[in-house]
Amino acid sequence: MLRKSIGDNLLPKDWTLEKGLALIKKSGYDGVELWLGDKPWFQMTTADAQIRELRRKVEDAGLAVSDVANSLDWDENISARDPQVRERAMRHVERQIETAQLLGTDAILVVAGLVTSENPYNEVYGRTLDSLRALHEKAARARVKIGCENCNAEHRFLISPREFWQFLNEVDSPWVGIHLDVGNIHETGFAEQWIEIHGPRITRIHLKDVLKHRGRCGDQSVYTNLFLGDNNWPAIRAAVDKVHYDGWLIAEMELRYRYAPDQQFWDTAAAIDRFIAARF
């Protein structure tokens, strides 16, 4: 059954966890995506006992943890040139795996590979492969899937669906797949085709819409609310059915409302309901 989730990173900064979970539940979600490193209640220093307490609070609110994401990969990536930075990245991904187990979910999200002008593509490819091959054993033992998010234009890596597929072939582990974000594909393709190609390797789906012809400049966002952008949502919905994806749909919204910030949660939940029902 397709289920709705949304990230705790979208909660206003001054909100408590309890207040945020209450909103997520009340606005119609089934789960929450927890972002390691983003909110005070979920940091690298958060002890196991506190993680168990976090799970209890989520469940008391009538929710489940859909997956564990992180906000650390952009500063500490498993493809980093500096071995010490890479080691820290490995450690936070390992912590994601550990906490996923404690939180009762079976998937994590990582931004695997980050190409920059300083960190060239071919090096990133090799290091990311090596890192994921090393992480796969821990993931397998924990029975937690590592979902590598397609960040396309943002991480400038594995831009085409076939290359991403080939990359996962080279990783060669059933515990490493793709956390498919339908809003990240921009001008480089079509989300429905990514879904078709990756099918059983999809660990989770991120939902957001994208303004394909806008480009990204400064703090101007190309991302927008569901149905306001250029994604072909009926085609995406059909592709989800085609590959028999039956898991979490997780809203990853960027646009934050200037006033009444809770409205984003309500609007997005209503849009996901229509997406699930295929009422376009």
Place this chain on the structure above:
Amino acid sequence: MPLSRREFVGALAMSPAIAPPPRALCGVIDLGDACVLPESRIGILACTFSKLQKMHRHECLFYVVPGAGPVTRQLSRELVEFTQGGACIIFESAAGFGGFESQREMLAEYFGLQIERPVLLPEGRIPYVDYHWPVSVKVRDFNRIVPVRVPAREVIATIDGIAVASRRGKLIFLGSPIGPALHAGDREAHSWFKALVATS
């Protein structure tokens, strides 16, 4: 078939039973934890003519010390012995990631080579090291370089006019790691490395 005395002695000299065993072309010295860039070791080992070399053996014509961080006096003495035995040493410094002080002392004391503090290269630069010898190629730098202070005739590579590799006697010092580029399959890095081994 009759064999002349000269032919017999010549054949005997060529015989593998009598001639010393051929020296392997290239050995990669495993520093263990003191290799602070393991991908350098992988990249250099991936070159088909390389093999992992234990210390205390003098059977290669060429030795590479990949991704070097902290170095010990024992290693320094071994490297000197290798050069005294006729072998070339490629010392790939990764001191930008650790071990600078010990490298500075070792290179000065045992090889008379002066290196300078690691430099973090600025963003937006042209990201290539220009190798001038033994072939002219451009290979990506690795962000943090270790400049080397040597006479111009000993410089074999520069970046932005800074000397980052040198050749002094049997020691080739690399202040910008090339192993990661080898690991990434960089054609120019491979051609440079092969040319180096062929030349030395």
